[in-house]
Amino acid sequence: MRKSVAIAAALLLAACGQKADLEPLAGHDLPPTPYGAPAQPDSEDLLKLDPLAAPDRSVELRKRSEERQDDPFDLPPE
Template sequence: MAKRSSLVLICGLVLALAACGQREDLEPAAGSALPPKAYGAEAAPEAEELLEPETLAAPERSVELRRRSEERADDPFDLPPE
């Protein structure tokens, strides 16, 4: 019984630690700065702009489901091992 209560207490502490985080704006670490502006850019990017993933890094997904089975097209790269 004591093991169970200590396990519940430890899980509660872990969850409490995981939930407490900073709620402030991001700043560069002390002694460092944001990257310089790119060649040809009008201004250097802000911290929030650097955190947004590019379109290719997080593509939109198509969730179109197949309604019936379809014959697969021939794949010219599906070769047997040598």
């Protein structure tokens, strides 16, 4: 009995994913067109992140060991 309930719950959870495009709620509109924009952005455009909000990861691998430069603010505790 428990197995059938668990399987049914898993199937219900798997079936609840939304596949349709996002639309504003009934009676609501999209935000106003930004000043200077040539057209009203749709929901896909509004969900895109700016490059500054999610910058690309910069992975810089060191090829060899390097001596640290002197840091004048790296002082011992008082």
